[in-house]
Amino acid sequence: PRSNRPKSKEHKRLNTHRLVLQYIVPCMNSYGLCIVDNFLGEKLGDRIVQEVRRVHEDGSMQDGQLACQTLGQTKAIRGDKIAWVEGIETGCHNIGVLLSRIDKLITFADGKLGSYKIRGRHKAMVACYPGNGAGYVKHVDNPNADGRCVTCIYYLNKNWNAKEHGGVLRIFPEGKSYVADIEPLFDRLLLFWSDRRNPHEVQPSFATRYAITVWYFDSEERAEAKRRFRDSTASSQSSTTS
Ligand SMILES: COc1ccc2cc(-c3cnc(C(=O)NCC(=O)O)c(O)c3)ccc2c1
Numbered sequence: 001p002r003s004n005r006p007k008s009k010e011h012k013r014l015n016t017h018r019l020v021l022q023y024i025v026p027c028m029n030s031y032g033l034c035i036v037d038n039f040l041g042e043k044l045g046d047r048i049v050q051e052v053r054r055v056h057e058d059g060s061m062q063d064g065q066l067a068c069q070t071l072g073q074t075k076a077i078r079g080d081k082i083a084w085v086e087g088i089e090t091g092c093h094n095i096g097v098l099l100s101r102i103d104k105l106i107t108f109a110d111g112k113l114g115s116y117k118i119r120g121r122h123k124a125m126v127a128c129y130p131g132n133g134a135g136y137v138k139h140v141d142n143p144n145a146d147g148r149c150v151t152c153i154y155y156l157n158k159n160w161n162a163k164e165h166g167g168v169l170r171i172f173p174e175g176k177s178y179v180a181d182i183e184p185l186f187d188r189l190l191l192f193w194s195d196r197r198n199p200h201e202v203q204p205s206f207a208t209r210y211a212i213t214v215w216y217f218d219s220e221e222r223a224e225a226k227r228r229f230r231d232s233t234a235s236s237q238s239s240t241t242s
């Protein structure tokens with residue numbers, strides 16, 4: 001039957017083109033955030049989950065930030081644990097495939113996402129919220145123009161039930177009367193502007209919660225941020241030597 005005919009390369013390219021131009025671009029420019037469900041399909045999604053689980057079980061994730069240290073009580077709830085991955089490491093091939101698929105979306109969208117010129121990105125951040133009730137307090141990813149313009153998060157959690165497991169990402173779009181509650185569902189891709197337009201929080205998670213985040217740079221803002229950083233380190237050196 002047609003359904004399992006291997007999709008020709010051209011067929012896939014046209015699908016991506018349509019997804020970007022008819023959905024992602026207009027959605028980002030209107031709402032500043034956009035959800036794509038069933039991004040890669042179950043087979044590839046499963047392979048990525050397996051690789052992320054192994055990264056977690058191998059102990060390659062750094063301990064998360066101190067989520068909360070109630071005074072006196074020694075037990076500190078640690079937040080998300082993370083590992084930075086390029087996708088070329090052994091055992092991370094399918095994470096690499098995910099990154100190249102997101103890169104393709106961003107490349108197709110280039111010049112149409114706001115007025116950004118996207119020429120690069122961070123390594124991927126593979127994150128695990130251990131399910132001990134830790135979340136992530138309300139924050140802005142890029143509050144001070146460090147160059148990051150779009151946050152892309154790929155979620156990996158099958159049978160996630162927010163009523164029971166929590167772990168909802170709540171975005172508070174600046175100046176809007178509504179909030180966006182996003183469940184970290186398997187094979188879901190979320191994109192949103194990284195700056196102050198999108199403060200957000202991860203609500204306490206009560207089951208292991210995996211996500212892969214990539215931040216894309218606007219070339220101009222990134223270059224400017226690097227200049228500022230160089231000047232600040234140069235001036236601090238001169239002050240110490242003088
Ligand atoms: C300098 O070293 C580090 C190391 C780790 C860092 C992690 C974050 C971060 C930011 N945002 C989120 C988030 O919003 N997740 C939303 C979701 O999972 O649905 C998150 O999980 C993690 C930010 C800065 C960091 C700097």
Ligand SMILES: [Mn+2]
Binds near residue numbers: 139140141200
């Ligand atoms: Mn964030």
